[in-house]
Amino acid sequence: MALVMLRAPLADLAGGREHPVDGATVKEALVALERTCPNISGWVLDERRTIRTHVNVYVNGELAREETAVGDSDRIHVLPAISGG
Template sequence: MAQVTLRAPLSELCGGRTHAIAGATVGEVLGALEQAHPPIAGWVLDEQGRIREHVNVFVNGTPGERSTPVGEADRVHVLPAITGG
């Protein structure tokens, strides 16, 4: 299973920073993450299963998108955008 690392506030909603999640693509992994942790449903993926505009996803340090392949030993980092003024 891929290791998914979340930053605050997503890690707080999921009850931890790192989670082992199965899936063949970033989209499958993030969908499974939302199913396993309902409090983050809608925070990472939109209604069509696309990664939200203000969320960045990296696979092994490289920017990823919904169709990016994910292997068993891969690390997926989910970073919500930080805004302020």
């Protein structure tokens, strides 16, 4: 299983920072995460199941997209954009 790592505020919504998930691609892993943590539904993936423009996803430190392959020992970091003034 891959491990999805979340930062605040997503970690707060999901009930923790680390979540093991099944999936062969980033998209499959994030859909599995939404199934186990329904409170984050819509925050990472949009209604078309694509990564929202204000969210960056990395697999083992490399920028990833929905079709990026994921292996059992991979770490998927989900980073929402931070803005302020």
